Structure formats: C-alpha cells, structure tokens
Amino acid sequence: MKNVIYRSLCYLKYKKVKTIMFLLLFIITTFIVIFSGVVKSTINNYTSSIDNKNGIAISIRSNGMRKGFEFNTDSSQNTITTTQINEIKKLSYVSDITTSTDLTVSSSSLTALTISDDSSTSSSDDSSSSASSSSDSSAPSKDKNFASMNGLRITASSNLSLNDTVSTLTMSSGTLPTKSDEVMISKDLADANSKKLNDTFTVKVNGITKTVKIVGIYDYDSDQSEYQMRMLPQNTIYSTYDLASAFNASTRNEYTYYIKSLDDLSKFKAAYLKITGASSDSVSFTVNDSTYQQTIVPLQQINSALGVFKVVAISITSVIILIVLVITIRERSYEIGVLKALSERKSNIIMQLIFETILILVCAFILALLVNFVIDNSLINHLLNNSIFNTINEGANKMGGRGMISGMPGVNSSDISTTAISVKVVYSIGTILLNLLSIVVIIVLIIAIVAALMLRKSSRAIIKE
Amino acid sequence: MLKLKDISFSYQNNVEIFDKLNIEFEENKTYAIQGVSGSGKTTLLNIIAGLDDSYKGEIIYQDQVIDKNKLQDYRKNRVSIIFQDNNLLNYLNIKDNIKQGCLIKNKAFDEALFNEYLTQFKLDNLNLNSYPSILSGGQQQRVAIIRSLLSKTDIILADEPTASVDEVTAMKIIEELKELSHNENKLVIIVTHQKDIANKCDYVYHLQDYNLVLD
Ligand SMILES: Nc1ncnc2c1ncn2[C@@H]1O[C@H](COP(=O)(O)OP(=O)(O)O)[C@@H](O)[C@H]1O
Numbered sequence: 081m082k083n084v085i086y087r088s089l090c091y092l093k094y095k096k097v098k099t100i101m102f103l104l105l106f107i108i109t110t111f112i113v114i115f116s117g118v119v120k121s122t123i124n125n126y127t128s129s130i131d132n133k134n135g136i137a138i139s140i141r142s143n144g145m146r147k148g149f150e151f152n153t154d155s156s157q158n159t160i161t162t163t164q165i166n167e168i169k170k171l172s173y174v175s176d177i178t179t180s181t182d183l184t185v186s187s188s189s190l191t192a193l194t195i196s197d198d199s200s201t202s203s204s205d206d207s208s209s210s211a212s213s214s215s216d217s218s219a220p221s222k223d224k225n226f227a228s229m230n231g232l233r234i235t236a237s238s239n240l241s242l243n244d245t246v247s248t249l250t251m252s253s254g255t256l257p258t259k260s261d262e263v264m265i266s267k268d269l270a271d272a273n274s275k276k277l278n279d280t281f282t283v284k285v286n287g288i289t290k291t292v293k294i295v296g297i298y299d300y301d302s303d304q305s306e307y308q309m310r311m312l313p314q315n316t317i318y319s320t321y322d323l324a325s326a327f328n329a330s331t332r333n334e335y336t337y338y339i340k341s342l343d344d345l346s347k348f349k350a351a352y353l354k355i356t357g358a359s360s361d362s363v364s365f366t367v368n369d370s371t372y373q374q375t376i377v378p379l380q381q382i383n384s385a386l387g388v389f390k391v392v393a394i395s396i397t398s399v400i401i402l403i404v405l406v407i408t409i410r411e412r413s414y415e416i417g418v419l420k421a422l423s424e425r426k427s428n429i430i431m432q433l434i435f436e437t438i439l440i441l442v443c444a445f446i447l448a449l450l451v452n453f454v455i456d457n458s459l460i461n462h463l464l465n466n467s468i469f470n471t472i473n474e475g476a477n478k479m480g481g482r483g484m485i486s487g488m489p490g491v492n493s494s495d496i497s498t499t500a501i502s503v504k505v506v507y508s509i510g511t512i513l514l515n516l517l518s519i520v521v522i523i524v525l526i527i528a529i530v531a532a533l534m535l536r537k538s539s540r541a542i543i544k545e
Numbered sequence: 546m547l548k549l550k551d552i553s554f555s556y557q558n559n560v561e562i563f564d565k566l567n568i569e570f571e572e573n574k575t576y577a578i579q580g581v582s583g584s585g586k587t588t589l590l591n592i593i594a595g596l597d598d599s600y601k602g603e604i605i606y607q608d609q610v611i612d613k614n615k616l617q618d619y620r621k622n623r624v625s626i627i628f629q630d631n632n633l634l635n636y637l638n639i640k641d642n643i644k645q646g647c648l649i650k651n652k653a654f655d656e657a658l659f660n661e662y663l664t665q666f667k668l669d670n671l672n673l674n675s676y677p678s679i680l681s682g683g684q685q686q687r688v689a690i691i692r693s694l695l696s697k698t699d700i701i702l703a704d705e706p707t708a709s710v711d712e713v714t715a716m717k718i719i720e721e722l723k724e725l726s727h728n729e730n731k732l733v734i735i736v737t738h739q740k741d742i743a744n745k746c747d748y749v750y751h752l753q754d755y756n757l758v759l760d
C-alpha cells in the first residue's frame with residue numbers, strides 16, 4: 081500500500097500539467113457542489129427563522145366596511161372579543177396576533193402637511209374629476225374634501241417595527257416608540273413644525289389630550305402615486321398600541337394574525353369563522369406573504385437553479401474525467417502492462433489510479449471549501465438581493481395593494497430594491513461531507529470500471545495497444 | 546525445473562498458436578526461442594510468465610503443477626520478464642524503477658548488490674534520480690535487467706531484449722544473461738529472431754508448426 085501511494089505521488093509529480101488540469105476541473109465542480117449545499121442549508125436556516133419570527137400575516141376585514149380608501153367609522157361588525165382572540169391564539173399554527181389601529185387626531189402644537197399646489201396641477205385631471213361634484217373651484221374644495229385624509233393620523237401598532245409594519249420607511253434618527261407616550265413622526269412633518277428629536281407636542285382624540293414625545297423621525301420619499309390616493313403618508317404619526325387604548329376611542333381595530341405556513345391558511349380561515357361566528361362572505365382575508373415573497377421565493381429560485389447547475393456540472397465533469405481516462409489509456413495501458421508484468425496485483429493497480437484522482441479531488445475540495453468560506457457570504461447575499469429585485473419588479477403591481485389596505489404607503493419597486501436583506505450563511509458539515517462522498521463514489525466507479533476493463537487483457541496486449 | 550505439458554493455446558479469434566506443446570527447461574541454462582514473426586514466441590513467453598491463463602495443458606514448476614488460481618503467486622515469486630522495450634515506468638526515477646521489482650515482489654532491496662550490478666552493467670555514472678526518458682534503449686534494457694536480477698527470481702524471461710539495441714550492446718546483454726544463468730543458478734529464456742544472438746545460448750529452439758523444435 082505504501083508503495084502504491086508512493087507511485088501515485090510520483091505520477092502526479094511527473095504529470096504536472098495533467099494534475100493541475102484535473103485540480104482545476106475538480107475545484108470548479110466541488111465549488112459548485114459545496115456552494116449549492118451551502119445555499120440549501122442557508123435557505124433552510126433562514127426559512128425556519130422567518131417562520132418562527134413572523135409567520136405569514138393575515139389581515140381580516142369586514143366586507144362593505146370600506147368605501148374606496150376610507151374606512152367606515154362603524155366598527156361594530158369589525159369587533160372581536162378578547163375571548164375570541166385568545167381562542168385563536170391557542171391554535172397551534174398561529175404564531176402571533178398583533179393589533180393596530182388608525183386614529184384621526186388634532187393637535188394644537190403640530191400642523192399637518194397639505195398637498196401643495198404644484199402637485200395638484202401635475203395630477204389636475206384626476207383631482208378635478210373626483211372633486212368636481214363638491215365645488216366649482218378646485219383648490220379650496222380639495223382642502224375641504226380631503227381635510228380628514230390630509231390631517232394628522234396616528235397609526236398605533238402592537239408590533240411596530242421598521243422591517244415588518246412599516247417596511248417602506250427608513251429611520252432618519254432616533255428609535256421606534258416603545259412607551260405609551262412615545263411617537264415617531266416623519267421628517268417632513270418635523271421640519272414643517274420645527275420639531276426635533278425629544279421635543280414634545282399634544283394630541284387630541286375623542287376630547288382626550290395627551291402629551292407625547294418624539295423619539296424617532298422617519299424618512300418618506302413622497303411619490304406621485306400617493307397623491308392619487310389622496311393622503312399624505314408624511315402626516316402619519318406612529319405610536320404604540322398603548323397610546324391608542326389610552327384614548328378610549330371606538331377605533332377601527334385591525335388585527336393581524338401570523339400563521340406559520342401558507343399551507344395552514346384554509347385551516348385558519350375555517351377556524352376563524354367558527355370562533356367569531358362570522359359568515360364567510362362578510363369577511364375577507366388578505367394574505368400578506370410579502371416577507372415570504374421577498375426572501376424565501378428568491379432563495380428557492382436560486383436553490384433550484386443551483387440544483388440544475390449542480391447536476392449539469394457533475395455530469396460534465398464525469399464525462400470529462402471519462403474522456404481524459406480513455407484518452408490517456410494508451411499511456412496508462414503501457415504503464416499498467418509494465419506493472420502487471422512486474423506481477424503487481426490488479427487491485428493495487430486500480431488502487432493507484434483511484435488514489436491519484438482522489439488525492440487531487442481532496443485537495444480541490446479543500447481549496448473549494450476555502451474559496452466558499454471567503455466568498456459565500458457576499459455571493460449568496462448578492463444573488464439573493466439581485467433575485468429579490470427581479471421578483472419585486474415582476475410583482476410590483478400586485479404588492480402595491482398591501483400598503484393601501486394597512487394604511488401604509490404603497491410598496492413600489494424602488495423602495496424595496498434599496499431595502500437590501502442580508503442572510504446568515506450556514507454551513508452544514510453533514511451535507512458537505514455527503515457531497516464529497518457522492519463525488520468520490522462517482523469517480524471511484526468510473527476509474528474502477530475503466531481500469532478493470534483494461535486489466536482483463538494480458539500485460540503484453542495492454543502494452544501493445 | 547520447468548516443464549510445459551500438452552500446452553494448447555488459441556486466441557479468442559480461434560487462431561491456433563500451440564497444439565500440445567511439450568518442453569522441459571533446466572536451471573543453469575540459457576534458452577533461445579526463434580521463429581518467424583507471428584509464430585507465437587511472445588505468446589509462449591506470456592504463458593510461461595503466468596500472464597495469460599487461457600491455455601490448456603499444464604505448467605509444472607519443480608515437479609508441481611501450477612494451479613491456474615495460483616498463477617499470480619507463481620508470477621510474483623518465481624518469474625521476472627523483460628520486454629523488447631517499454632520496460633520502465635516513465636514517472637519513476639531510475640532507482641525507483643529498479644526498486645519496484647523488489648517492492649512489488651515483497652523482496653528486500655539489496656543496496657550493495659544494486660551498486661555492484663550498476664558497475665557491472667556500466668550504469669554507475671548515471672544520475673539515478675533522473676527519469677528513464679533520458680536513457681538510451683540499451684541503457685533502459687540494462688536497467689530492466691538489473692531490476693529482474695535484484696528481484697531474485699528463478700526464472701528470467703526476455704522477449705527480444707536486444708531488438709532496440711545496437712549489435713555490440715546486444716552481445717553484451719546476452720553474455721551477461723548467460724553468465725547469470727550459470728553463476729546464479731537461474732533459468733533464462735530469451736526470445737530472439739537474431740541468429741548470432743541465439744547461437745550464444747545453451748539451447749536454441751524453433752517455433753514452427755504449432756510446436757517447438759530443437760535446433
Ligand atoms: N491479443 C491477441 N488476440 C488475438 N490474436 C493475437 C493476440 N496477440 C497475438 N495474436 C496473434 O497470435 C499470433 C502470435 O503472436 P505473437 O505471440 O505476438 O508472435 P511473435 O511474438 O512470434 O511475433 C499472431 O498471429 C498474432 O497476430
């Protein structure tokens with residue numbers, strides 16, 4: 081055995097060009113194989129972390145409660161008792177329930193932004209047609225008609241976070257509100273009222289006045305489409321749900337239910353209707369699987385593309401190895417003939433051929449692993465964000481609806497493409513070793529078959545070939 | 546010492562090479578086997594070497610019939626074979642090539658004897674770390690012969706060992722093989738088509754009509 085290994089090493093040293101060629105070939109193959117394994121384990125890890133944290137959000141509305149984008153103030157049909165909430169919470173596939181509400185507020189110390197004249201002219205056709213019934217002169221009527229929509233609003237949520245609830249916003253300064261007297265306002269609103277971080281102002285709802293503190297300022301880039309919606313997203317004040325409860329308002333509560341998997345949706349619907357006693361046509365379910373769409377779908381696309389790539393790469397390498405082995409059969413057959421004439425065992429001769437190749441393979445594997453360690457993180461995240469950008473562009477129209485329903489600014493492609501997500505690359509040693517093993521098995525089989533076929537002939541015949 | 550009894554042989558294409566061939570070889574002797582090209586000289590040597598087991602009949606070594614599944618042991622312990630050319634592994638240096646004979650046959654490598662042979666075969670001024678490709682045909686043959694001798698087998702077979710070598714070297718190689726068979730108690734069988742080479746050997750056989758005929 082020692083002698084077989086020694087001969088292998090001498091051979092690799094003597095055939096430097098061939099050795100390096102094989103090394104490169106194997107590095108490419110093993111890199112692809114390792115990389116697709118890493119993508120797979122990364123996806124698995126990321127998918128499970130997303131499922132655990134957020135699940136898939138489902139918002140439920142009573143039908144007929146909304147007219148256009150205005151919410152009906154009669155919320156009697158929309159209420160759901162605490163007992164019912166707790167019952168829903170107990171369902172095994174429901175991971176979380178959050179509550180949010182929109183309130184119209186007035187403030188003596190904060191003046192709402194209004195739609196400026198130039199923007200109204202830029203969309204003059206649209207605004208004049210919708211406003212024409214109320215008044216003859218367009219400018220004042222606009223202010224009058226849309227006062228409530230353009231006034232200050234509080235969006236209070238029990239799970240306010242920039243990533244999920246307000247994914248289209250970016251934090252300009254400060255933090256998200258966590259206490260009942262803390263709020264986050266837009267930069268435009270703050271600038272217009274000369275407010276800074278940690279300044280306070282009063283808000284009045286239902287005759288109750290509260291003093292709140294600005295702990296966060298967010299950025300919102302106004303967009304033409306928002307004006308068409310007749311509301312200024314910059315007028316939204318974000319707060320915790322505690323602030324909303326403090327006003328005792330008959331609010332339009334909005335519950336968002338998070339289920340662990342999209343597969344549970346129909347089960348959830350049935351359970352919800354049963355618990356609340358609502359009829360199926362009186363409520364509509366809005367599934368917000370945008371997190372899922374934005375991250376897992378692109379990851380899975382990469383994964384399946386790599387799966388195909390992997391199969392192709394392994395097939396090509398196997399064919400190249402086969403061809404190289406057959407091409408060098410002349411030179412090797414002479415050498416095998418000499419060894420056979422020297423009474424070397426067939427098994428040792430095959431062992432030598434296998435050892436030479438496996439040695440290169442293992443070196444290539446280690447190098448490919450190192451390369452993977454170095455570039456995986458940036459490569460996977462780059463691929464992912466590229467893929468997300470494409471997905472968002474394709475589905476931009478579909479997803480625009482999400483913002484309107486939850487009272488948030490609409491999502492458009494330019495918003496999301498700048499929201500780069502970053503996944504943690506996960507290495508699964510089991511998968512990596514399994515991949516190595518499968519390559520080894522393929523190569524050993526190829527060599528053993530080719531060599532065994534050659535060794536069937538007598539040594540003189542082999543040499544003469 | 547070595548007897549072939551009723552050896553018949555034909556390749557898969559049914560071309561008959563031998564028909565009930567009988568011959569007995571003695572130790573201490575050098576045999577030459579002659580015959581026209583294609584008469585089966587190489588085939589015969591392969592059978593004697595145990596490299597081809599598709600023969601009919603018996604190979605009897607020291608009064609024992611060699612079982613076909615023991616051919617590998619017989620080849621490993623008793624026989625070394627030298628071909629016309631291409632005897633060396635091009636990726637091993639000269640010394641490693643010579644050592645392979647012992648390593649494969651599990652015999653101890655005799656360093657002193659190795660140096661002795663180097664001098665005897667006029668290879669002592671070679672760089673032993675160089676690869677066989679720099680050697681001339683004659684030098685390669687002598688390296689192969691040293692490898693055979695160091696593996697200390699009783700039977701040394703040589704298939705046209707002098708074909709790629711000039712006449713003077715050819716004579717020298719034959720002289721050395723003959724001397725070895727006498728001094729070291731070995732059976733040497735040389736296949737050659739050169740008459741002057743054959744005449745140097747103790748016995749000369751002709752391969753004709755599927756059989757061996759003494760000259
Ligand atoms: N592997 C083989 N398969 C079929 N026929 C063979 C094979 N090797 C040799 N022969 C044929 O057997 C005959 C004897 O060949 P060989 O022993 O090499 O003759 P020689 O060495 O005397 O020139 C030739 O006719 C040759 O064509």
Ligand SMILES: [Mg+2]
Binds near residue numbers: 587588
């Ligand atoms: Mg021949």
